[in-house]
Amino acid sequence: MTERFMVTQAPVLIDSRTEEADGVVTLRFDWDAPASPGQFIMVWMPGVDEVPMSLSYLGDHKGITVKNVGEATKALTSLQVGDRIIVRGPYGRGYHVPKGKILAVGGGTGMASLLPAMERITATSVDTAIGARTEKELLFEERSKKTSSNVRVSTDDGSKGFHGNAVQLAKEMMSATKYDMVLGCGPEKMLFFLHKLCLENGIPCQMSLERYMKCGGGLCGSCAIDGKRVCREGPVFTGEELKDMKEFGRQRRDECGGRLRL
Amino acid sequence: MISLKVDLAGVEMENPTMLASGIMGETGGSLLAMAKGGAGALVTKSIGSVPRQGHKNPTLVELEFGYMNAMGLPNPGIEAFGEEMFEASKAGIPIVGSVFGSSAEEFASLARRMQEYGAEAVELNLSCPHAKGYGMEMGIDPDVVANIIREVKKAVVVPVFAKLTPNTHRLIDVAKAAEEAGADAIVAINTLKAMRIDVDARMPVLSNRYGGLSGPAVRGVGVRCVYELYEALKIPVIGVGGIEDWRSALEYMMAGAVAVQIGSGVGRVGPQVFGDVCSGISAYMADNGFRDITQLVGVAHD
Ligand SMILES: Cc1cc2nc3c(=O)[nH]c(=O)nc-3n(C[C@H](O)[C@H](O)[C@H](O)COP(=O)(O)OP(=O)(O)OC[C@H]3O[C@@H](n4cnc5c(N)ncnc54)[C@H](O)[C@@H]3O)c2cc1C
Ligand SMILES: Cc1cc2nc3c(=O)[nH]c(=O)nc-3n(C[C@H](O)[C@H](O)[C@H](O)COP(=O)(O)O)c2cc1C
Ligand code: FES
Numbered sequence: 301m302t303e304r305f306m307v308t309q310a311p312v313l314i315d316s317r318t319e320e321a322d323g324v325v326t327l328r329f330d331w332d333a334p335a336s337p338g339q340f341i342m343v344w345m346p347g348v349d350e351v352p353m354s355l356s357y358l359g360d361h362k363g364i365t366v367k368n369v370g371e372a373t374k375a376l377t378s379l380q381v382g383d384r385i386i387v388r389g390p391y392g393r394g395y396h397v398p399k400g401k402i403l404a405v406g407g408g409t410g411m412a413s414l415l416p417a418m419e420r421i422t423a424t425s426v427d428t429a430i431g432a433r434t435e436k437e438l439l440f441e442e443r444s445k446k447t448s449s450n451v452r453v454s455t456d457d458g459s460k461g462f463h464g465n466a467v468q469l470a471k472e473m474m475s476a477t478k479y480d481m482v483l484g485c486g487p488e489k490m491l492f493f494l495h496k497l498c499l500e501n502g503i504p505c506q507m508s509l510e511r512y513m514k515c516g517g518g519l520c521g522s523c524a525i526d527g528k529r530v531c532r533e534g535p536v537f538t539g540e541e542l543k544d545m546k547e548f549g550r551q552r553r554d555e556c557g558g559r560l561r562l
Numbered sequence: 563m564i565s566l567k568v569d570l571a572g573v574e575m576e577n578p579t580m581l582a583s584g585i586m587g588e589t590g591g592s593l594l595a596m597a598k599g600g601a602g603a604l605v606t607k608s609i610g611s612v613p614r615q616g617h618k619n620p621t622l623v624e625l626e627f628g629y630m631n632a633m634g635l636p637n638p639g640i641e642a643f644g645e646e647m648f649e650a651s652k653a654g655i656p657i658v659g660s661v662f663g664s665s666a667e668e669f670a671s672l673a674r675r676m677q678e679y680g681a682e683a684v685e686l687n688l689s690c691p692h693a694k695g696y697g698m699e700m701g702i703d704p705d706v707v708a709n710i711i712r713e714v715k716k717a718v719v720v721p722v723f724a725k726l727t728p729n730t731h732r733l734i735d736v737a738k739a740a741e742e743a744g745a746d747a748i749v750a751i752n753t754l755k756a757m758r759i760d761v762d763a764r765m766p767v768l769s770n771r772y773g774g775l776s777g778p779a780v781r782g783v784g785v786r787c788v789y790e791l792y793e794a795l796k797i798p799v800i801g802v803g804g805i806e807d808w809r810s811a812l813e814y815m816m817a818g819a820v821a822v823q824i825g826s827g828v829g830r831v832g833p834q835v836f837g838d839v840c841s842g843i844s845a846y847m848a849d850n851g852f853r854d855i856t857q858l859v860g861v862a863h864d
Contacts, residue, residue: 307624309623309624311760311762311763342619342620344619344620344763344767346760346763346765347765349618349619350619350620351619384762386760386762386763388624514616514619514621514622514633514636515621515622515631515633515829516622517622517624517629517829518828518829518832519584519585519586519622519629519631519825519826519828519829520584520585520586520588520621520622520631520633520636521585521586521587521588521589521592521607522588522636524586524588524589524591524592525591526591527589527590527591527592527593527594527595528591528595529586529592532832547591553589554613555615555616555636556613556614556615556616556636556637556638556639557588557589557607557636557637557638558613558638558639558642559638559642559645
């Protein structure tokens with residue numbers, strides 16, 4: 301028998317809501333679908349929209365961490381304990397959880413996708429660089445400290461930690477420590493320069509990308525990057541795969557499939 | 563030597579599997595990826611005159627035996643699509659340009675552009691069940707379909723394929739009208755109009771409410787349509803609907819399809835579905851003493 305991709309769609313009840321930072325909310329719910337680090341789900345709010353969200357907690361008590369950037373995420377971040385959402389998935393290929401000394405680099409809500417991977421690695425072997433524009437937007441510093449013995453923070457405005465961006469911080473950390481693998485998730489410009497840095501230093505890496513997703517299920521092609529489906533072959537790609545991509549860091553597509561410069 | 567080569571109304575293909583319209587057909591890169599999967603030809607996403615966002619999410623429901631979708635024909639518009647066609651042409655296999663319009667003139671001008679972009683054939687989407695003002699409403703009327711085909715035939719020299727909807731009892735009338743108007747092949751079937759209601763939300767899941775059912779769930783309908791079309795027509799029929807392995811592909815060919823298209827199978831199996839189907843058919847032919855795939859077309863008829 302040929303293997304078939306099958307997912308489930310289920311209503312789930314929000315049983316906890318945590319404000320993580322300015323405009324960023326974590327919602328937790330019981331859902332026992334098997335999932336691995338780096339995978340995402342499609343979250344449907346009936347009457348509003350359905351959007352992709354990384355799983356920020358795995359296991360039977362799952363979670364998503366949402367940043368309010370528009371209509372759908374405003375509705376999601378306004379949900380309260382006792383509200384229902386309908387989820388389908390999980391989708392995509394996540395991180396291959398590596399061995400050795402790891403550096404995790406997260407910008408924006410990127411930490412949401414990285415933490416479940418970090419939590420599968422012993423704390424002493426993972427270092428973390430978290431980037432934010434300003435201290436108020438800083439995400440998951442405390443949770444990272446539980447899974448990583450060395451957590452560093454960068455802010456663009458210097459309000460906390462290293463004054464600069466997460467890639468500059470990662471560069472500094474790389475010069476002090478020899479890493480076997482870098483995991484990255486965040487804005488694509490950040491990933492683009494992080495990837496470059498990893499190549500220059502000969503460190504293998506895996507990065508999680510985002511593209512406009514309609515079906516989420518590997519059919520419509522709206523999420524295509526260089527012919528690969530971010531929803532199926534991704535969202536996590538290896539440094540080697542990224543090296544061959546002409547669109548990585550340069551181009552994404554709008555809802556119609558038209559090309560947009562990054 | 564076993565030959566899977568087919569000549570589809572003048573389009574020469576190394577094997578009878580084609581990518582169906584609307585699946586991974588919106589970008590040059592994704593079309594190239596499907597060619598790598600082993601397809602004999604590629605049909606593009608249906609392209610219109612201007613950019614179109616399509617329907618709001620949810621646009622897809624996953625079912626045990628297929629999908630229900632209401633994408634709503636999102637596409638970057640014919641102008642921007644030239645760049646994608648140029649990239650896709652590097653695949654070195656025939657590209658079929660699928661187009662949709664709201665009038666015969668619009669179909670004709672889109673088809674002409676596709677021909678300019680290097681399409682070896684054009685496929686007219688006369689059958690989308692969930693985009694208002696396009697497709698199905700026109701595709702169930704034999705006179706309207708005949709008129710569109712005549713206009714397109716005047717505008718292009720490449721073969722013209724008419725893709726029909728199964729959502730009518732007049733399928734054969736429409737197909738015959740298309741044949742008389744000069745269509746070079748018939749593609750059947752598009753999705754079956756369908757709906758999914760979520761009992762927790764107590765409303766239809768798809769934002770468009772209605773969608774189109776595809777995948778193995780519709781295969782029995784597709785095979786029946788192809789069987790009937792093969793008896794009624796002289797022009798070739800291309801079978802599509804629920805094909806995801808060599809058995810289901812052969813079922814269509816034995817019903818009379820000269821070639822087959824695969825859409826949902828790309829989601830349920832992966833891009834390698836094309837190559838898998840071809841090697842399965844080759845093995846079947848070797849085991850049963852066939853040398854040329856065309857020997858199997860229509861064998862299920864007496
Ligand atoms: C694999 C993946 C994982 C993601 N994980 C998270 C996460 O953990 N936390 C989080 O806060 N956000 C995450 N996002 C981004 C999130 O999906 C978008 O922020 C959200 O869809 C915006 O919707 P909106 O209506 O609020 O904003 P809009 O005003 O509609 O758009 C704001 C921005 O979000 C983008 N966007 C809108 N709709 C989609 C869509 N269907 N697919 C992809 N991008 C879209 C737009 O291109 C635009 O740049 C993820 C995206 C992807 C693809
Ligand atoms: C997500 C999706 C998008 C589609 N878009 C189009 C389209 O743009 N034009 C078209 O002619 N058919 C479109 N179709 C219909 C398919 O080409 C095909 O006729 C149908 O899905 C049955 O084949 P399948 O079971 O192999 O998917 C689409 C189908 C799906 C599932
Ligand atoms: S969102 Fe990836 S193929 Fe539709």
